[in-house]
Amino acid sequence: MIVKDTRAGLRIDVDTLRGTKIGVPGLLSTLERHGIKATFFFSVGPDNMGRHLWRLLRPTFLLKMLRSKAASLYGWDILFKGTLWPGPLIGRNAAAEIRQAAAAGHEIGLHAWDHHRWQTKIADLSQQEVQQDIKLGMHLLAEIIERPVDCSAAPAWRITTAALKARASLPGRYHSDCRGHSIFYPLTDGGPLSQPQIPATLPTYDELIGKNGIDAKNYNNHLLSLFRPDKLNVLTIHAEAEGGACRAMFADFLDKAQEQNIDFHPLGDLLGSCPKIAEDKIITSNINGREGWISCQETSD
Numbered sequence: 001m002i003v004k005d006t007r008a009g010l011r012i013d014v015d016t017l018r019g020t021k022i023g024v025p026g027l028l029s030t031l032e033r034h035g036i037k038a039t040f041f042f043s044v045g046p047d048n049m050g051r052h053l054w055r056l057l058r059p060t061f062l063l064k065m066l067r068s069k070a071a072s073l074y075g076w077d078i079l080f081k082g083t084l085w086p087g088p089l090i091g092r093n094a095a096a097e098i099r100q101a102a103a104a105g106h107e108i109g110l111h112a113w114d115h116h117r118w119q120t121k122i123a124d125l126s127q128q129e130v131q132q133d134i135k136l137g138m139h140l141l142a143e144i145i146e147r148p149v150d151c152s153a154a155p156a157w158r159i160t161t162a163a164l165k166a167r168a169s170l171p172g173r174y175h176s177d178c179r180g181h182s183i184f185y186p187l188t189d190g191g192p193l194s195q196p197q198i199p200a201t202l203p204t205y206d207e208l209i210g211k212n213g214i215d216a217k218n219y220n221n222h223l224l225s226l227f228r229p230d231k232l233n234v235l236t237i238h239a240e241a242e243g244g245a246c247r248a249m250f251a252d253f254l255d256k257a258q259e260q261n262i263d264f265h266p267l268g269d270l271l272g273s274c275p276k277i278a279e280d281k282i283i284t285s286n287i288n289g290r291e292g293w294i295s296c297q298e299t300s301d
């Protein structure tokens with residue numbers, strides 16, 4: 001019997017300096033052992049992720065912290081970073097690790113200039129302000145990897161019309177800014193944009209763990225059950241989680257995925273296997289396990 005391969009995109013979001021310096025090299029060796037190429041989306045500006053700390057005061061975030069053991073996942077230094085002084089520039093402090101990912105043949109894209117600012121302020125930023133942030137990120141990342149950057153992924157799956165238009169005014173092959181089920185051209189009030197979206201289709205570790213009976217023991221099997229051979233599959237992992245406290249579990253996941261003929265690729269490779277790209281809108285929505293709003297493809301599967 002010939003078992004058909006399931007094609008899947010693998011996206012690695014890197015949010016913090018610690019994730020870049022420690023999580024990225026760890027993931028690079030795990031991926032190399034499995035012969036997998038993926039897409040790394042880097043944050044290169046100030047690491048202000050410690051500003052998340054104020055969210056401890058909010059009950060839903062506190063529950064999530066307890067559920068996912070955020071402190072052991074991220075380390076206390078990350079949680080405090082940026083609360084008392086401006087965060088360090090990740091691109092300047094971890095250029096070697098970013099270059100290492102590029103040299104290993106992985107696709108490299110921009111996650112954010114300032115992850116925390118995007119995540120918390122994007123709804124209020126003008127097209128010009130977002131464009132400025134994206135340009136800062138693109139320039140520094142291109143300088144580090146010594147080639148142009150042509151793809152990006154919005155932090156926290158939060159994108160606005162202003163941000164979409166800001167992106168569209170700059171060169172770009174594709175973006176991965178939302179959740180959805182198929183590759184599409186985003187429709188705005190001015191018509192469809194020419195840079196396609198490759199949405200994430202699968203939930204993340206912090207959305208799944210500790211809910212509905214999912215624990216470290218059955219997590220990998222549950223995640224594998226969500227892959228669909230005949231559909232778009234895009235998995236997002238985080239350098240801070242799967243490259244840190246969950247690295248052994250992630251390596252086991254890749255072993256199991258390869259036994260099931262799941263074939264991981266950088267996201268950009270999926271464009272070639274998509275013969276006709278439809279148009280669709282991006283709407284604001286909520287999903288289980290994630291605090292606040294996120295952007296989703298309007299039509300459902």
Ligand SMILES: [Zn+2]
Nearest residue numbers: 013015155156
């Ligand atoms: Zn992120």
